[in-house]
Amino acid sequence: MSQTHANSEPHSEPNLRPKLMLIDGNSITYRAFFALPPLSNSQGQFTNAVYGFTQMLLKVLQTEHPTHVAVAFDAGKQTFRHRVYDEYKGTRQKTPSELSEQFPLVREVLEAFEIPALEVPEYEADDIIGTLATNAEAKGYEVLVVSGDKDLLQLVTNQVNAILTRKGVTDVERYTPESVFERYELTPRQIIDLKGLMGDNSDNIPGVPGVGEKTAIKLLKEFGSVEAVLSHIDDVSGNKLKERLRENEDKALMSKQLATIFCEVPINVAVDALTYSGQLTPKVLTVFRKLGFKSLVDKISREIDFSTNPSTVVDGKGGETKGVDEDTASATQETGVSSGDGTLTTKPAPQTPYQLIATKMELEQLWRQLRGEVGVIPVCDGADYHTANLEGFAIGTKSACYYVSFDGELETTDVKPLWSKDFEKTVFDLKSLVVLLDAHGQTLTPDGHWFDVLVSSYLLNPSDGELTLQNLLERELHRNVPQCNWDAVGDVEKKSQVASWLLELKHHINAGLREQELDDLFYKVELPLEFVLANMEVLGFRVNSERLKGIGGELQKQLEHLTEQIYQHAGMEFNINSPKQLGEVLFEKLGLPAMKKTKTGYSTSADVLEKLAPYHDIVADILQFRQLGKLQSTYVEGLLKVIRPETDRVHTRFHQALTATGRLSSSEPNLQNIPIRMEEGRKLRLAFEPTYQDWVILSADYSQVELRILAHLSGDEALVQAFRNDEDIHTSTAATVFGVAPEEVTSLMRRQAKAVNFGIVYGISDYGLSQNLNITRAEAARFIEDYFSKFPGVANYMKEIVEGARKTGYVTTLLNRRRYLPDIHSRNFNLRSFAERTAMNTPIQGTAADIIKLAMVRIDQALRESDLQARMLLQVHDELIFECPQTEVEELEALVHEKMENALTLSVPLKVDVHVGRTWYEAK
DNA sequence: TGCGACACG
DNA sequence: GTGCCGTGTCGCA
Numbered sequence: 001m002s003q004t005h006a007n008s009e010p011h012s013e014p015n016l017r018p019k020l021m022l023i024d025g026n027s028i029t030y031r032a033f034f035a036l037p038p039l040s041n042s043q044g045q046f047t048n049a050v051y052g053f054t055q056m057l058l059k060v061l062q063t064e065h066p067t068h069v070a071v072a073f074d075a076g077k078q079t080f081r082h083r084v085y086d087e088y089k090g091t092r093q094k095t096p097s098e099l100s101e102q103f104p105l106v107r108e109v110l111e112a113f114e115i116p117a118l119e120v121p122e123y124e125a126d127d128i129i130g131t132l133a134t135n136a137e138a139k140g141y142e143v144l145v146v147s148g149d150k151d152l153l154q155l156v157t158n159q160v161n162a163i164l165t166r167k168g169v170t171d172v173e174r175y176t177p178e179s180v181f182e183r184y185e186l187t188p189r190q191i192i193d194l195k196g197l198m199g200d201n202s203d204n205i206p207g208v209p210g211v212g213e214k215t216a217i218k219l220l221k222e223f224g225s226v227e228a229v230l231s232h233i234d235d236v237s238g239n240k241l242k243e244r245l246r247e248n249e250d251k252a253l254m255s256k257q258l259a260t261i262f263c264e265v266p267i268n269v270a271v272d273a274l275t276y277s278g279q280l281t282p283k284v285l286t287v288f289r290k291l292g293f294k295s296l297v298d299k300i301s302r303e304i305d306f307s308t309n310p311s312t313v314v315d316g317k318g319g320e321t322k323g324v325d326e327d328t329a330s331a332t333q334e335t336g337v338s339s340g341d342g343t344l345t346t347k348p349a350p351q352t353p354y355q356l357i358a359t360k361m362e363l364e365q366l367w368r369q370l371r372g373e374v375g376v377i378p379v380c381d382g383a384d385y386h387t388a389n390l391e392g393f394a395i396g397t398k399s400a401c402y403y404v405s406f407d408g409e410l411e412t413t414d415v416k417p418l419w420s421k422d423f424e425k426t427v428f429d430l431k432s433l434v435v436l437l438d439a440h441g442q443t444l445t446p447d448g449h450w451f452d453v454l455v456s457s458y459l460l461n462p463s464d465g466e467l468t469l470q471n472l473l474e475r476e477l478h479r480n481v482p483q484c485n486w487d488a489v490g491d492v493e494k495k496s497q498v499a500s501w502l503l504e505l506k507h508h509i510n511a512g513l514r515e516q517e518l519d520d521l522f523y524k525v526e527l528p529l530e531f532v533l534a535n536m537e538v539l540g541f542r543v544n545s546e547r548l549k550g551i552g553g554e555l556q557k558q559l560e561h562l563t564e565q566i567y568q569h570a571g572m573e574f575n576i577n578s579p580k581q582l583g584e585v586l587f588e589k590l591g592l593p594a595m596k597k598t599k600t601g602y603s604t605s606a607d608v609l610e611k612l613a614p615y616h617d618i619v620a621d622i623l624q625f626r627q628l629g630k631l632q633s634t635y636v637e638g639l640l641k642v643i644r645p646e647t648d649r650v651h652t653r654f655h656q657a658l659t660a661t662g663r664l665s666s667s668e669p670n671l672q673n674i675p676i677r678m679e680e681g682r683k684l685r686l687a688f689e690p691t692y693q694d695w696v697i698l699s700a701d702y703s704q705v706e707l708r709i710l711a712h713l714s715g716d717e718a719l720v721q722a723f724r725n726d727e728d729i730h731t732s733t734a735a736t737v738f739g740v741a742p743e744e745v746t747s748l749m750r751r752q753a754k755a756v757n758f759g760i761v762y763g764i765s766d767y768g769l770s771q772n773l774n775i776t777r778a779e780a781a782r783f784i785e786d787y788f789s790k791f792p793g794v795a796n797y798m799k800e801i802v803e804g805a806r807k808t809g810y811v812t813t814l815l816n817r818r819r820y821l822p823d824i825h826s827r828n829f830n831l832r833s834f835a836e837r838t839a840m841n842t843p844i845q846g847t848a849a850d851i852i853k854l855a856m857v858r859i860d861q862a863l864r865e866s867d868l869q870a871r872m873l874l875q876v877h878d879e880l881i882f883e884c885p886q887t888e889v890e891e892l893e894a895l896v897h898e899k900m901e902n903a904l905t906l907s908v909p910l911k912v913d914v915h916v917g918r919t920w921y922e923a924k
Numbered sequence: 925t926g927c928g929a930c931a932c933g
Numbered sequence: 934g935t936g937c938c939g940t941g942t943c944g945c946a
Contacts, residue, residue, distance in 0.1 A: 214925070578945055579928055598928070600946085605929065630930055633943055661939060663933085670941045673932035681931075706933090706938095759937055768937030830935055841938040845933090849939095877933040877939085 020136045020271060021066035022129045024147035025073040025117065029053050029106055031148035032169045033099045034822075046098045047291050050105040052169040054288075054296060055478075057113070059170050060146055060163060061278075063480045068141070069276040070269075071110055072128035073103070075119040081258055096827055105291065112283040116274060123265045126151060130261035133160050136271045146172075151195065153180050154261060156188040170475050171465075186220055196226040196256030207255050208248045215241070226256045299478075352500050354401040354493050358408045366402060367417055373397065373424045375502030377495050378436055383487035385432035386537070386651060390440060391489045393418075396500025403492040412440040419448050426451040426506045428469045430527070431656065434534035446528040453505045455526050458657035460512045462819055467657050473501055476508050521815045525853050526656065532860040532872065533654040533664075540649035541671065541688055541873050541881075545640060548687040552636035555628050562625045569618035576625055579604050590616060607771070627678065635675065635684050642669050654875070661842050662817045662849035663877060672876045674920075685921035690883040696916050697923040698870075698889065700896045701879030702852070703911040704729050706761045709847045712906035713814075716793025723908035730754040736790045737783070756787050760794060761844055763837025798840050805839040813846035814904065815854075848878060851910070855903040856880065862895055881920065889916055 032052020061069070110117050118128055126149070133143045133155050143160040145152050153175055156162050162175040173179075180188050197216035199207020211219075219236065223229045229236070230252065233245050245252070280300060288297045357366050375396040382388035390412055392405040404415060418425070419442070427433055430452040434444045454467055457476070465471070469486070473479040479501055484491030513519045567573045570589065574581045583602035587594045592612050596603040606623060613619045642650050655665045666672040674688070675681025690697055707729055711719040722732045727742070734753035735742040745753075752773060759769045770780035788795035802824075805811050810820045819842045823835035856875060863870060870884030870892045880900070884892050893914050900912045917923035 212925090575945080577929095577943090580946075600927070603928085626929070627931095630943075634931070634941090638942070655940095659939060663939060665940055667941060670932085673930095673941065675931060677932080762937040762939095765935095765937050767935075772937075828935095833936070837937060838939095845938060848933095879933085 017140070017142055018068055019064070019066045019142045019144065020068040020070075020132070020274065021060065021064060021144045021146060021276075022132055023057070023060070023069070023071040024125045024129060024145070024149065024152065025053075025071040025106060026125045027148040028056055028146065028165070028169070029103065030099070031165055032056065033096075033102070035169050045105075045291075046102060047105065047293075049099055049102040050109060050291065051293060051296075053106050054109050054293065056146070056165075056169050056172075057109070057115075058296070058300070059172070059474075059478045060144075061276075062478060064144060064163075065278060066144065066276055067278075068136075068271065068274040069115045070132065070274045071115060071117050072125035072132075073117060073119045074124045075121045079124055080122050080262070081124075098825065109284075109287055109291075112281070112287040114281070115276060116269070118267070118269065120265050120267060123262065127262040127265045128267065130155055130263040131265040131267055132271060132274075134263045139271060141271065151191065151200075151259060151261065153184075154188050154191040154259075156180050170478065171471055172474075185217055190220050190225070192256055192259050193220050193224075193226045195259035196252050197229070199255055200259070206248075206251045208244055208252050210244050211241075226252050352396065352399065352401045352497055354403070354496055356492075357402050357404045358410060360409060360414070363404065363410060363414060366404070369400070370395075370397065370423070373426065373503050373506075374418070375426045375499035375506075376418070376433070377428070377499045377502070378433055379403075379489055379492060379495060380436065380487065381489055385435050386653075388436065388487075390436050392492065394492055394495035394499040396496050396498070396502065398500065398503060401493070401496035401500050403496050405492070412437065412442065416442065419444055421447065421449050424449045424451070426453065426502045428452070428472075428502065429454045431530040431534045431537070431654075434531055435538055438534070438538050444531065446531050450527060451506045451510075452527060452530060453502060453509060454657050455530065456506075456509045456513060456522050459518045459522055459526065459817065460509065460516065462657075462662065462817070463660045469498070472505060473498065477501060477504055516818055517816050518818070521817060521850070525815065525850070525857060528857045528860070529853050530656065532856050533656060535860075536872055536874065537651055537653060539871060539873065540644075540647070540651040542647075542649050542691050543639065543643050544687045544689050545643050545648060548636055548640060548643075548684070551683060551687065552632060552640075555632045555636060559625065559628050559632060562621050562628070566618055566621050566625060569616070569621065576622065577629065582622070586612070586616075586618070590618065592616060592619075607774075611774075628680065631675065631681050631684065635681070639669055639684075639687075652874070659849075660819055660838075662813060662846040662853075664849075664875060666874075671874055682921060686919050688920035689918075692885070695883050695885050696889060696918060697873075697920050698882045698884060698892060698896070698914065698916045699879055699920070699923040700882075700893075700900060700912050700914045702848070702900065703913055705848050705851065705878050705910065706844050707757060708906065708908050708910060709814075709844050709851075710761060710794065710797075711908045713843060713847070714791075714793045714797035715907065716791050716797070718791055719794065720908055726909075726911070730757060733757055733787075737786050752783065756783055759784075760787070760798075761841060763798075763840035765833070765837065801843060802836050802839050805835070811839050811842050813843050813850050815847070815850040817846050817850060819846065851903045852878060852880070852900075855900045858899045858903065859896060862899060866891075866895070868892060868895075881923075 029049050029052075032055075033049035035052060107117050119125075120128055129145050129147075129152065133145060136143050137157065137159045141159070144163055145155055145160065146163045148165040150164060152162050152164070156175055156177055158177060163172050164175060165171065166173050175183075177188055180186065180191070184191070184194065186194060194213070194216050195207065197208050197211050197219060198213055219229050223232055230245065230249050233242055236242050236245060284300065285297060288300070355362075357363055377394040378390055379392045379394055380388035381391055390406065392403055392407065393415060395402040395404060395418075404410065406412060417423075425448070427450070430450055437444055453469070453472055457464070457472055458467060470481045473481050481498065482491075482494040484494045486495075510519075513522055563576065566576055570585050572585070572589070574585055576582060580601055582604050586592045586604065587602050592615050594602050595608050595611060596605075604622075606626070609619050609623050613623075639650065644651070650669055650671070652666045652671045653668055655667065658665050664672075675684055688697070704723075707719070708723055710716075711723050718736060722729060730750050730753050731742055731745050733756065734740075734745040734749040737753060737756070738745070738749055740749075755769060755772050756764075759765075759772065762768070764784055766777050766781040766784060769775075769783065770777045773780065801811060805821050805824050809822065809824070810818050812818050819838070821835040821839055823831040824839065826832040826835065852875065856872065859880070860872065863872070868884065868888050868891060870882055870888050872880060872882050874881040880896065882892060882896070893916075896914065897912055901910045903910070915923045
């Protein structure tokens with residue numbers, strides 16, 4: 001591994017060797033455009049791409065400190081590659097004007113940075129970069145190429161490294177020849193061969209059809225290059241593959257040619273002329289202001305080196321003066337600029353003094369030193385917080401770092417003072433800390449002054465991709481996070497440094513929460529909810545494995561019987577679980593009419609099969625087989641695997657920072673999708689029991705919560721009235737839409753109205769409804785039209801929510817939870833329509849999530865304050881499951897009713913149904 | 925490893 | 934030339 005550069009600090013260790021950074025301007029700008037929501041500044045000019053580009057630029061300059069920099073751009077449409085292959089980049093959509101108008105802005109930014117922008121007619125940015133990289137390498141430079149396109153990996157050598165974006169814009173990864181090999185098992189030059197074989201959709205490079213990354217790598221590992229593969233086709237394993245290679249020899253060779261970066265572009269600028277001073281001039285601030293980059297103005301102002309002029313620092317707290325802290329950044333920014341004299345320097349992250357705490361005496365001293373805000377990172381011997389052992393805590397303050405080790409005489413109970421209100425603790429993933437400490441008999445509570453950077457940053461953007469601590473630090477603070485193994489002991493000094501960065505992250509995120517008015521949602525709902533979820537995870541749900549095995553035995557018998565019958569119908573044996581083989585049997589052997597196709601073959605989905613049922617008895621058996629097979633594999637065998645044998649319990653994980661709408665999700669096992677709709681599956685709930693003999697399961701579910709929310713949000717009079725009268729909503733909708741009295745509504749009419757109601761909540765389309773009801777599109781469109789004319793408030797709400805999303809780029813729930821919808825401006829019909837439906841659905845689904853989360857927090861609090869033994873086991877989106885002694889049923893029922901129905905006050909009542917039973921099955 | 929199928933709200 | 938919202942898990946190719 002040659003991580004030496006990434007972790008070195010150029011300032012402390014002057015580097016005499018020149019370092020050239022070459023940035024692929026097109027690739028980074030493109031990537032930024034699609035990764036970021038369509039931000040625009042006060043003049044309505046779109047700035048997301050230039051913003052992302054600038055973020056990226058700042059980050060790489062700050063972390064790499066190059067001595068020479070250039071940015072390359074594609075020049076115009078036609079390139080020499082089109083002469084080879086006229087369909088080159090043919091599938092690529094026309095560059096949207098929202099993007100192309102930002103390229104001049106990118107150049108303005110570069111001008112302010114005094115970084116040259118290069119382009120050469122007929123050549124692409126790649127080729128310019130390749131040429132300069134080669135030249136510079138020959139002159140003894142260290143070279144870094146920065147791009148979003150993994151093609152550039154072909155340029156990597158020991159002297160030329162690549163920095164590629166991973167997710168978003170600023171989440172990057174640095175590649176050396178070793179790390180290219182680690183990732184692809186190929187040398188950098190073989191990246192060209194890889195593309196020759198697998199092609200590239202975005203550039204319309206064909207490759208060999210049917211060969212993807214996996215196959216291509218396998219072939220290259222064996223033969224080395226495209227040419228070698230083609231001259232040894234006979235030695236390739238797999239007949240189909242051989243055939244494909246033979247048929248596509250030309251394509252493979254041409255694809256390789258297209259993918260090869262041309263390193264002899266005629267450029268009239270010398271590498272040595274591309275010097276970069278490393279100093280930001282005030283011009284940069286001017287351009288940032290003009291573009292409306294408020295946060296970047298703050299950011300670079302914060303990094304201004306005031307060491308020569310400390311008196312300009314305005315620090316209201318009169319505290320530390322060596323840094324500019326977040327809260328005063330806006331004040332100092334003005335001073336920094338108006339003084340206008342000097343140059344502004346970006347600085348690498350500070351190193352904070354570190355101390356190991358391993359004895360009682362050292363710990364005593366720590367308590368005397370420590371006060372106020374601390375970042376805390378638990379250090380464990382494994383990734384799974386349900387089973388890992390706690391080995392110590394990395395602790396960071398603004399000015400010091402510590403590691404408290406439980407390796408010697410200290411144990412977890414010794415750090416108890418840390419959990420008191422006296423310390424304001426910031427962590428990443430509070431729930432996991434609560435679970436970890438519970439294993440050591442320590443109970444953390446919401447009143448202990450907490451901040452969680454995971455859940456809070458999720459609120460700022462729930463669709464931001466995987467939220468890891470590393471991602472957050474890099475994305476939000478532009479910190480180069482030291483390499484360390486987070487799921488193991490060791491690296492404690494680095495971890496404690498990161499712990500102190502948690503505090504900066506907190507302030508950064510807090511500012512965002514205030515700006516989006518999300519502080520209430522975070523502090524009053526999500527943060528306390530972490531403790532509720534932790535307790536549910538730790539407690540688990542008791543499962544009777546004997547009963548489950550009994551159900552499994554029954555299923556097995558039925559499955560065997562069905563298998564036999566299906567073979568008989570088919571006249572042959574085959575794998576019923578294989579959609580491919582099944583398709584062949586149904587549509588070729590038995591000649592049933594194929595109604596739909598998927599990319600891989602015939603569709604055998606349930607809705608297709610249901611239509612085929614009248615043609616052949618085999619179809620019903622297959623549907624039955626599929627259903628039972630699912631029950632057996634997922635719910636019997638899958639569940640048995642995760643029952644802890646010592647306790648007969650399953651412990652799900654709730655994910656609080658995952659869904660785009662604000663819902664929770666559950667996994668390992670997923671207890672939010674235990675069967676209920678079909679009786680056979682529902683029987684599985686017989687295996688879910690209360691902990692003790694004389695206890696019961698109590699379930700409480702919101703009735704029609706999403707439609708009630710729709711009534712509230714839209715204010716539609718008819719819908720509101722229906723709920724105020726406590727009518728059966730689907731019957732009432734049917735009566736209204738079909739213009740009949742409620743008692744004249746037939747079951748068909750009710751079923752159709754129900755589908756329309758669902759469709760409305762999902763962001764309706766005539767196609768979707770027609771599929772669901774098995775009617776024509778025209779008929780579905782009629783239904784929708786009728787519905788909207790009878791519920792004009794709903795029609796208007798849907799129109800306005802989409803318009804609002806177009807204007808602001810996001811939608812919100814009743815508690816201000818936000819979801820960005822960048823595709824709302826897409827030129828792609830599909831993506832745009834999807835975003836529009838999402839705009840209609842998310843406020844509804846998300847508000848339902850807000851409401852039940854609030855109810856959970858209130859119920860948890862009420863239970864803790866009461867003397868009830870009852871406890872919450874699960875949340876399933878619109879219902880809560882509890883267990884309690886039989887004697888508590890009445891009181892718990894009253895409590896749950898009260899808290900759930902009054903979680904929020906809407907213009908329609910919230911209604912909750914409660915069911916009690918010996919098992920989960922019987923609580924219906 | 926991506927996809928189809930299917931479990932839930 | 935489209936396809937109703939949000940999830941997780943299994944088996945196949």
